[in-house]
Amino acid sequence: MKWPNVKLIFNRELRDQLRDRRTLFTVVVMPIVLYPLMGMAMLQVAQFMREYPAKIWIIGNDNLPQSPSLVADGQVSEDFVSESESVLLELSLSLPEDDELKKLVSQFRETPNSPAASALVDQLIQAEMKARGLDVAVVVPSKFSIAEDQTDEGEATVVARANSPPKIYIFQNSASDQSRIGAQRIKSVISRWQRSVIQQRLSDNGISPEMVSGIQVVDADVADKLGKQTAIWSKLFPFIIMVWSLTGAFYPAIDLCAGEKERGTFETLLSSPAARSEIAFGKLLTVMSFSVTTALLNLMSMAFTGLFVASRMGGLPSGMGLGMPPLASIGWLLLALVPISALFSAIALAAAAFARSSKEGQYYLVPLMMISMPLMMIPMMPSIKLDFGTSLIPVTGLMLFLRGLIEGQYAECIRFGGPVCVITFACCWFSVRWVVHQFNSESVLFRPSERFGVATWFRHVLRERHELPSFANAMLCALVILVAKFFIGFAVSTPQDFFDFAKTTVIILAATIAVPGIIMALLLTRSPGKSLKLNMCSPAAACAAVLIAIMLNPLFTWFTSLVMIVYPPSGDLFQLQETVANILGTAPNIFAILAVFALAPAIFEELAFRGFILSGMQSLRNKWQAILMTSVLFGIAHGVLQQSVITSVVGVVMAIIAVQTKSIFPCMLFHLTHNSMTVLLSSAKAHVVETTSLDLFLTATSGGMYQYSVVPGLIMSAVGIVLLVWLLRLNLPEPPLVTECIRNAYHRFFTRKTASA
Amino acid sequence: MAVATSLKLLQPERNPTDDLRNLFHTAQIRELTFDHWHCFIDGDATKNQTNLVSRMIVCALHDRTCKLPLNSPIARLPKRMIHVRALNKRYNELQTDGFTALAGISFDAMPGQIYGLLGPNGAGKTTALRILSTVLKPTSGTAVVNGYDVIDDPEQVRRNIGFVSTNTAIYDRMTAWEMVQYFGQLYGIELAELHRRMEVLFERFQMNNIRDVLGSKMSTGMKQKVSIVRALIHDPPVLIFDEATSGLDILAAREVLNTVEQVREQGKCVIFSSHIMTEVQRLCDRIAIMNRGTILAEGTIEKLTGIYKEDDLEELFFQLIAKSEATQRDLVAQQV
Structure with missing residues (x-):
């Protein structure tokens, strides 16, 4: 790639876009003008914004005690409300006008607990409230007063009364904001009044009010002003930056690809000496610059307008403490903006390259927005924090990482810096590769408009299939497996006993993993047998696979312990393990457990992963790339983080075996042996170990489990690694397919029989 | 052999x-x-x-x-500027079993020669020219431009051709001068030399009045002129005109044709595709009549009219196409 050409294309595209009024408007004018305009509008509207008094209807005011009195002179007593609050409460003490209602209310006051009566009253009060334009109705059904309690009934009654305290009913219309606000206001007044009532009762009975207050909780905020500011900015900034860098990439990408196709200039550019990759990079850099500029301008304009409007509107609530963002946060943002906009620009460009026209481009980019949005929203949730799992989610991981950096939690962030950077750069790399691929693809650049039909598409797929699966086929298979596993996870119920558990596990393995692989091999390839690597395997290869599995078992067991230390399992996982252990307790014998945990995965997972998916990955013509990608997909398919990490590593060994022996059967044997040994080790009993002299290899751990002893384990691992290296150096010819061997054997048998006859 | x-x-x-x-x-x-x-x-x-x-x-x-x-x-020995042998192009379409745009065409073009590709719409002319300009890749066969293979050395091929396409393909938001300069720079010409060449070409094509006019403000004729200057700026030995006169008025079309003749006089090899007989008759030294991705007849106009005993090129064209269509129909009927 010649960088002068990239620079030339970049300069031209940039100038071209800067001369485009639409782009300029979206990127520059809109952020500069839009937010101040919105701010002005908000200030204007704020002038009309005021709080309206809530109309409160109190029925049965006469039932309330005289002292402390809640209502005085048709107003809420000054003891319980401030002056500003009292303006917002407009009381109406008049009795219902309707005769029937009057009767009902008096009935309700007598027997307030009858459900039929209360429902009817509810209805009637609602009707009356509507007719008189009232927001809240407060009903005091029965008479109660503190003084009477004491004089008439004595102390005993006070205790009885305390068991069933007098009731006050508040009728509100939750569908109306005004009514809800009114109800809240009156409730807070009543609760203040209630406190005063209690105090008075206690003091009347000669008890100090402090005695019942129990413990006084005092809130104290240790966050300094800067900390509070960063807490808000750290959530707000990454989100704004992400949204605007995506939006900023959107329109230039469409214009640079689909627009150029539409105007016919693309062909001219393609027939110039600039290579496709140079054109792609030139355009990508242009889209990136617009993405970065849009994000920055929006952020700046939004921040300044926000601060200005906030100061004009009398400041934000004191708890928010929004001030100028800390300087360091801006620095981190600028640093993160480059990979973010590179990622979004590349995805937008690749999608736009596929479109024939600007209009079509918009259709493709809207789903992109829909997919990205949830990824940006996840980090805004309060319960989400940066851990290994979230750091592996593209965009989300980076946002959380950025949030941590802005908040100054460097020590926390550094731990996950590696995964976040790897995932972000891998995403960028893949999307840039995708852009270059799109620019190299004739079918993308000169795509004719065709009528799409499922039947025609299916015929096309069958017609165009190759001998072995392609990379895209492999990725599709992995995706289908993931989606199928996700949905079936919801569909199955919790198993009750071992047979139930065994049945569900085997069915899930077969249906979600093996079946997609087999069906795709049959539909998408001309040679399903070869695609699934159903080649014969020599006895030597089979022995080698089993031996490697046995010898490497200590290493994998230690690795599992290490993973559990680095990523401690959560409570859910323990619960799951406990459930599984309980169910396994009902198993008839160890062979049944081995069939479910070792035999079934060995057959079904191998067919899909080391069979179809690995064959597809091998179309990339890079052995190690194929091995690693298959193993990562194999890991992801296991769902639980700890298990994913472990199975990815085991998957590498299995993929090496598959690639080197060119057959699936040694992999199945490896998988079977590995899983069997893991199950046996976890269920090893002390008397068995002692009687079979396995204690030479195993030592008991504190949890009553067994672990490999260091020296024998190390020796075994060394032998295993040597075997693996030996296998890697082999260059075996491709063995014949199993089906061919069977057919040949049958023919040989048949001809010999006829010859002898 | x-x-x-x-x-x-x-x-x-x-x-x-x-x-x-x-x-x-x-x-x-x-x-x-x-x-x-x-x-x-x-x-x-x-x-x-x-x-x-x-x-x-x-x-x-x-x-x-x-x-x-x-x-x-x-x-x-005369050196072949363009050498095409058994060129095939199959588009992989969803609807049909794939569409064959070129079914093994072969032709050669020499320097100082205008080679005409004549055929109805959909004959495969544009596909052949797009392969020569390396925009498309052939399914099979070879195409060599000035000794460079389109598959093995596409960048050198692109340096050796100038492409003027059907649609005038001008950037709306760039002036004539900027556009020519941009492509000149892409061809790696030094800026001083580039400006010298641009002055000469702008003078020759009387384009100094539209130097600073944006593409969106130009008439179709002006756009095609800019397109031609853009194709000539790196002085390529091969020029490809793909239906370059379609959509132009008679004056602008004549100007394009004059340019093509001038270019031939400079010893360049010109591939000129068209479906207008008069243009072809006036310009081309050698022609290939194409239909459905195959060359029906190839040679100088005199030779072709001699062989087919038809003086008028247009009549000859109709005859050949009609014959080819009839054969095609017979083939389909046989298959059915």
């Missing part, structure tokens, strides 16, 4: 094609270009030329130093 035959006679135990392939890379016969070789392989060379090459091959086989005499007949 003159050379191949003579090789076979000289060394019967060796496979001539392998030897030929090896010989392309031997130092002794570096003077022979790729085109010359094809000339010999196809049997176009004279007896003397063949003998000379045969002798050189024998020398090379025995690893003897053999230099090409400066005044050898090979030096007088």
Whole structure:
């Protein structure tokens, strides 16, 4: 790639876009003008914004005690409300006008607990409230007063009364904001009044009010002003930056690809000496610059307008403490903006390259927005924090990482810096590769408009299939497996006993993993047998696979312990393990457990992963790339983080075996042996170990489990690694397919029989 | 296969094609270009030329130093600027079983020659020219431009051609001057030299008045002029005009045709595709009449009219197309 050409294309595209009024408007004018305009509008509207008094209807005011009195002179007593609050409460003490209602209310006051009566009253009060334009109705059904309690009934009654305290009913219309606000206001007044009532009762009975207050909780905020500011900015900034860098990439990408196709200039550019990759990079850099500029301008304009409007509107609530963002946060943002906009620009460009026209481009980019949005929203949730799992989610991981950096939690962030950077750069790399691929693809650049039909598409797929699966086929298979596993996870119920558990596990393995692989091999390839690597395997290869599995078992067991230390399992996982252990307790014998945990995965997972998916990955013509990608997909398919990490590593060994022996059967044997040994080790009993002299290899751990002893384990691992290296150096010819061997054997048998006859 | 035959006679135990392939890379016969070789392989060379090459091959086989005499007949062989052999292009479409746009076409074009590609819409002209300009890749076959293969050396091919397409393909938000300069820079011409060339070309095409006019403000004729200047800026030995006059008024079209003639006089090779007979009759030294991805007839206009006993090119064209369509129909009927 010649960088002068990239620079030339970049300069031209940039100038071209800067001369485009639409782009300029979206990127520059809109952020500069839009937010101040919105701010002005908000200030204007704020002038009309005021709080309206809530109309409160109190029925049965006469039932309330005289002292402390809640209502005085048709107003809420000054003891319980401030002056500003009292303006917002407009009381109406008049009795219902309707005769029937009057009767009902008096009935309700007598027997307030009858459900039929209360429902009817509810209805009637609602009707009356509507007719008189009232927001809240407060009903005091029965008479109660503190003084009477004491004089008439004595102390005993006070205790009885305390068991069933007098009731006050508040009728509100939750569908109306005004009514809800009114109800809240009156409730807070009543609760203040209630406190005063209690105090008075206690003091009347000669008890100090402090005695019942129990413990006084005092809130104290240790966050300094800067900390509070960063807490808000750290959530707000990454989100704004992400949204605007995506939006900023959107329109230039469409214009640079689909627009150029539409105007016919693309062909001219393609027939110039600039290579496709140079054109792609030139355009990508242009889209990136617009993405970065849009994000920055929006952020700046939004921040300044926000601060200005906030100061004009009398400041934000004191708890928010929004001030100028800390300087360091801006620095981190600028640093993160480059990979973010590179990622979004590349995805937008690749999608736009596929479109024939600007209009079509918009259709493709809207789903992109829909997919990205949830990824940006996840980090805004309060319960989400940066851990290994979230750091592996593209965009989300980076946002959380950025949030941590802005908040100054460097020590926390550094731990996950590696995964976040790897995932972000891998995403960028893949999307840039995708852009270059799109620019190299004739079918993308000169795509004719065709009528799409499922039947025609299916015929096309069958017609165009190759001998072995392609990379895209492999990725599709992995995706289908993931989606199928996700949905079936919801569909199955919790198993009750071992047979139930065994049945569900085997069915899930077969249906979600093996079946997609087999069906795709049959539909998408001309040679399903070869695609699934159903080649014969020599006895030597089979022995080698089993031996490697046995010898490497200590290493994998230690690795599992290490993973559990680095990523401690959560409570859910323990619960799951406990459930599984309980169910396994009902198993008839160890062979049944081995069939479910070792035999079934060995057959079904191998067919899909080391069979179809690995064959597809091998179309990339890079052995190690194929091995690693298959193993990562194999890991992801296991769902639980700890298990994913472990199975990815085991998957590498299995993929090496598959690639080197060119057959699936040694992999199945490896998988079977590995899983069997893991199950046996976890269920090893002390008397068995002692009687079979396995204690030479195993030592008991504190949890009553067994672990490999260091020296024998190390020796075994060394032998295993040597075997693996030996296998890697082999260059075996491709063995014949199993089906061919069977057919040949049958023919040989048949001809010999006829010859002898 | 003159050379191949003579090789076979000289060394019967060796496979001539392998030897030929090896010989392309031997130092002794570096003077022979790729085109010359094809000339010999196809049997176009004279007896003397063949003998000379045969002798050189024998020398090379025995690893003897053999230099090409400066005044050898090979030096007088016309060099092929464009060499197309058995070019195939199949589009992989969803609806049909794939659509064959080119079904093995072959032709050659020499420097100082205007080669016309004549055919109805959908005949495969644009596909062939897009392959020559490396925008599309052929499904099979070879296409060589000035000695550079379109698959092996696409960048060099692009440097050796200037492409003027059907649609005028002008950037709306760039001025005439900026556009020509941009492409000139992409061709790697130094800025001072580029400006000198641009001044000359703008003067020649009387475009100084539209120097600073944006593409969106230009008329179709102006746009096509800019397009031509853009294609000429790097002084390529091959120029491709793909229906360059369609959509132009009569004055603008005439100007384009005049330019094509001027370019020929400069010794450049021009591929001119069109479906307007008068243009082709006026300009082309050699034509190929195409339909459904195949060449129905190829040669000079005189030769073709002579063979088919038809004076008028338009009549000849109709006859050939009608015949080809009838054959096609018969084929379909047979299949059914």
